[in-house]
Amino acid sequence: MRVTATFAATRAEYRGRVALVPTMGFFHEGHLALMGAAREQAGTVVVSLFVNPMQFNDPADLAAYPRDRERDAALAEASGADVLFAPSPEEMYPLAPAVRVSLPDLSAEMEGAHRPGHLDGVALVVAKLYAGLRPDLAFFGRKDAQQLAVVTRLAADLSFPVEVVGYPTVRERDGLALSSRNVFLAPEDRAGVGSLSRGLFVAADAAEAGERSGAALEGLVAAELEAAGLPSPEYVALADASSATRIPCLDRPAFLAVAARVGTVRLIDNVFLDPEGPADRGVRLERDSLLYAKGVGC
Numbered sequence: 188m189r190v191t192a193t194f195a196a197t198r199a200e201y202r203g204r205v206a207l208v209p210t211m212g213f214f215h216e217g218h219l220a221l222m223g224a225a226r227e228q229a230g231t232v233v234v235s236l237f238v239n240p241m242q243f244n245d246p247a248d249l250a251a252y253p254r255d256r257e258r259d260a261a262l263a264e265a266s267g268a269d270v271l272f273a274p275s276p277e278e279m280y281p282l283a284p285a286v287r288v289s290l291p292d293l294s295a296e297m298e299g300a301h302r303p304g305h306l307d308g309v310a311l312v313v314a315k316l317y318a319g320l321r322p323d324l325a326f327f328g329r330k331d332a333q334q335l336a337v338v339t340r341l342a343a344d345l346s347f348p349v350e351v352v353g354y355p356t357v358r359e360r361d362g363l364a365l366s367s368r369n370v371f372l373a374p375e376d377r378a379g380v381g382s383l384s385r386g387l388f389v390a391a392d393a394a395e396a397g398e399r400s401g402a403a404l405e406g407l408v409a410a411e412l413e414a415a416g417l418p419s420p421e422y423v424a425l426a427d428a429s430s431a432t433r434i435p436c437l438d439r440p441a442f443l444a445v446a447a448r449v450g451t452v453r454l455i456d457n458v459f460l461d462p463e464g465p466a467d468r469g470v471r472l473e474r475d476s477l478l479y480a481k482g483v484g485c
């Protein structure tokens with residue numbers, strides 16, 4: 188595996204179809220699953236590693252974001268990546284960007300409402316990755332459902348010749364969706380976090396049994412959170428999978444999403460629902476995540 192720092196040096200490594208896995212590093216099994224899926228479909232797998240300051244609306248969150256480049260390089264190589272593109276902030280943003288990339292209709296609710304500017308920052312850096320790396324395929328986790336809608340529509344609207352692939356959420360043994368931030372959960376907060384996925388799975392079961400009311404599905408998630416001592420989630424929302432706007436009724440492909448603060452950590456999770464077929468609940472690890480391997484963490 189080559190480690191590159193510029194767009195041009197990365198493109199010089201290409202052989203065959205190119206699959207991009209955009210990341211901010213501190214890899215867990217969710218990232219590795221994206222790399223594995225990319226490996227199956229492309230001649231060259233590029234993993235980008237860049238903690239994008241433009242998508243953090245809280246400087247403390249940016250400063251605290253976990254980083255370990257050597258560990259990430261070893262994991263990416265073991266997962267079949269050909270190139271780890273790890274640009275400096277100067278390569279990514281040679282000038283303070285004058286361009287804004289914004290998808291206001293897709294960013295008005297949920298993450299867009301609770302983290303102002305976050306999805307614009309994601310759209311900007313992903314547009315730069317699409318333009319600078321010119322991948323044929325780009326793999327994103329379904330855990331960030333609204334982000335997936337944004338980066339998919341971004342490619343369509345700006346005619347980037349990339350196929351965007353959404354990949355199922357990978358979960359810890361207790362159902363918690365994997366996130367690099369899980370390493371910050373305090374032991375005493377761990378017990379409650381399973382309620383997010385439990386609530387979503389109860390709602391997914393109800394949807395598969397024919398429940399179509401958005402309020403009812405959202406209520407099932409809220410009830411599970413309340414029972415676990417998390418009565419005030421930031422949001423529980425049923426949204427159209429493509430437009431990321433809230434819908435009152437499950438009458439098209441959708442995601443049911445939740446965001447809640449547990450201790451100091453903000454968690455998001457979702458299930459994808461389809462009135463015509465089974466829900467996507469993600470996949471669950473059978474062992475502890477490598478996030479908690481000895482010598483790793485914070």
Ligand code: PAF
Nearest residue numbers: 209210211239309312331
């Ligand atoms: O999901 C992430 O890790 C980031 O938002 C992304 C897509 C790499 C853009 O910085």
